[in-house]
Amino acid sequence: METTKYRPISLLNVGRKVLENLLIYRINHHVLSNRLLNENQYGFLPQKSTVDAAMAAKGFVRKNLQQKKPVFMISLDVTGTFEAAWWPSILSNLHDLRCPKNLYILMQNYFSDKVSIFHANTYKVKRKVTVGCPQGSCCGPGFWNIMCNSLLNLEFSSHTKVIAFANDLAIMMQGKMLSEAEGYANSDLANIEKWAKENQMQFNESKSKDMLITRKRSNDNINIYFNNRRLEQVKEMKYLGIYFDKHIGNTAEKSTKLVHMLGKSAKLQWGLGHKSLKTVYEGVLIPLLSYGAPIWEEAITKQRNLHKLQRVQRLITIKIAKAYRTISFEASCLMAGVPPIGTVIEGKAHLYKRKHSTGRSDDECDMPLPVTEWIHPARRVTIMETTDSTSYATEIYIDGSKIGGKVGAGVAIYTDKMLVRQCKYRLQGCCSNNQAEQIAILKSLEQLPTLADQNNRKVTIYTNSKVTLASMKNNSIHSFLIEEI
Numbered sequence: 001m002e003t004t005k006y007r008p009i010s011l012l013n014v015g016r017k018v019l020e021n022l023l024i025y026r027i028n029h030h031v032l033s034n035r036l037l038n039e040n041q042y043g044f045l046p047q048k049s050t051v052d053a054a055m056a057a058k059g060f061v062r063k064n065l066q067q068k069k070p071v072f073m074i075s076l077d078v079t080g081t082f083e084a085a086w087w088p089s090i091l092s093n094l095h096d097l098r099c100p101k102n103l104y105i106l107m108q109n110y111f112s113d114k115v116s117i118f119h120a121n122t123y124k125v126k127r128k129v130t131v132g133c134p135q136g137s138c139c140g141p142g143f144w145n146i147m148c149n150s151l152l153n154l155e156f157s158s159h160t161k162v163i164a165f166a167n168d169l170a171i172m173m174q175g176k177m178l179s180e181a182e183g184y185a186n187s188d189l190a191n192i193e194k195w196a197k198e199n200q201m202q203f204n205e206s207k208s209k210d211m212l213i214t215r216k217r218s219n220d221n222i223n224i225y226f227n228n229r230r231l232e233q234v235k236e237m238k239y240l241g242i243y244f245d246k247h248i249g250n251t252a253e254k255s256t257k258l259v260h261m262l263g264k265s266a267k268l269q270w271g272l273g274h275k276s277l278k279t280v281y282e283g284v285l286i287p288l289l290s291y292g293a294p295i296w297e298e299a300i301t302k303q304r305n306l307h308k309l310q311r312v313q314r315l316i317t318i319k320i321a322k323a324y325r326t327i328s329f330e331a332s333c334l335m336a337g338v339p340p341i342g343t344v345i346e347g348k349a350h351l352y353k354r355k356h357s358t359g360r361s362d363d364e365c366d367m368p369l370p371v372t373e374w375i376h377p378a379r380r381v382t383i384m385e386t387t388d389s390t391s392y393a394t395e396i397y398i399d400g401s402k403i404g405g406k407v408g409a410g411v412a413i414y415t416d417k418m419l420v421r422q423c424k425y426r427l428q429g430c431c432s433n434n435q436a437e438q439i440a441i442l443k444s445l446e447q448l449p450t451l452a453d454q455n456n457r458k459v460t461i462y463t464n465s466k467v468t469l470a471s472m473k474n475n476s477i478h479s480f481l482i483e484e485i
Contacts, residue, residue, distance in 0.1 A: 020138035025377045038152035042167030044141035050240040053165045064174040070214040077207035078167040083132040089199040105159035154343040207228045250309040297349040313341045400436025405429045409440035437465035438481040
């Protein structure tokens with residue numbers, strides 16, 4: 001086996017991991033709050049996912065196909081990825097991103113005098129490290145985004161769009177004719193070649209591919225070169241788990257094989273039972289069948305595509321219900337107690353659209369706070385829980401509930417054991433019970449300036465919502481209400 005196939009995991013001590021987390025959190029806050037990272041980078045960033053990257057690629061392709069323009073989609077494979085990240089390039093990009101001086105100096109020290117030790121039985125090798133981020137490093141993903149940012153900021157032609165998810169690069173070009181798009185592609189790839197040499201980055205040309213996307217059936221060969229090597233032309237391309245052009249068919253085929261393998265241990269009289277099969281179905285098969293639903297949901301409006309997924313679902317629901325093979329698709333879903341796959345996909349696509357909608361409406365859910373509005377990591381508030389033996393001059397009791405579509409919250413404030421104020425709040429019916437609890441806490445905090453004893457600044461709030469307390473302590477949760485609290 002080739003040595004490049006091995007991915008050793010580095011064992012880092014706790015002190016280094018703590019330092020790396022503190023460092024990368026502050027660097028990320030700087031570049032994100034100031035909008036310094038290219039918007040076409042989707043990897044290792046909050047509130048962005050593989051689906052977002054694939055949706056951006058779909059949007060570019062659809063827009064140009066509607067104008068009857070051919071599109072080239074090129075997938076470039078990076079050799080080594082994190083292991084090939086060149087430290088001078090990272091430091092140079094940090095300087096260009098106006099990194100605070102204290103963080104920049106710490107980064108310089110972080111990259112100096114680093115040593116890697118390899119143990120194999122009694123064999124031991126010690127080497128000085130001058131390039132790359134070890135597997136298991138907390139900073140690796142963030143450093144890669146910083147280095148890759150200069151690639152995304154290259155001066156590409158107006159006909160080109162580059163989308164990155166970590167080391168997965170998709171370059172798309174359009175033109176009025178094939179020859180025009182081909183010329184733009186070779187010109188922009190030459191810019192990427194130059195960037196790779198300047199940053200000591202290598203691409204694997206044998207794994208890089210290109211695909212022609214057009215409304216017309218075309219067997220034209222396209223000549224796109226990278227590092228003086230013609231890229232392989234394919235009829236379909238897999239990008240971030242999405243098969244462009246034939247996703248439903250490939251997913252249905254893969255899922256069918258999985259169901260048949262599962263069927264060997266799920267017989268009528270023995271093997272996996274109803275609950276076990278349903279757990280496997282909900283935890284494995286549904287995520288596989290519905291992955292990237294917002295991207296290809298329109299394709300299931302065609303019955304031939306929907307039937308492919310329904311056939312797969314029928315195979316597993318029959319095994320869950322231990323039913324006859326002759327029952328219909330609808331009956332198998334009813335007996336297994338699961339919704340039809342078409343409904344599941346529509347629900348996931350609708351949820352994605354609601355979360356990514358730009359306009360605000362009366363029934364909008366508690367949207368996450370934009371990354372640019374997150375507070376600095378050093379200013380995070382510490383949440384402490386009181387004890388029964390401690391008494392406070394001001395005590396606040398809050399509660400929230402949802403009954404029959406009606407959502408409300410209440411606040412009762414006591415000073416020196418005397419009730420001084422009561423407040424009631426009514427929320428929209430689409431709000432959850434947890435949101436009602438959070439609204440009650442937020443409104444009670446707003447009352448404090450006029451109620452708290454100036455000589456005794458300690459106030460306690462009593463709530464029975466453990467979900468809210470856990471959310472307030474979790475630094476990765478940035479919903480609007482939690483941030484306001």
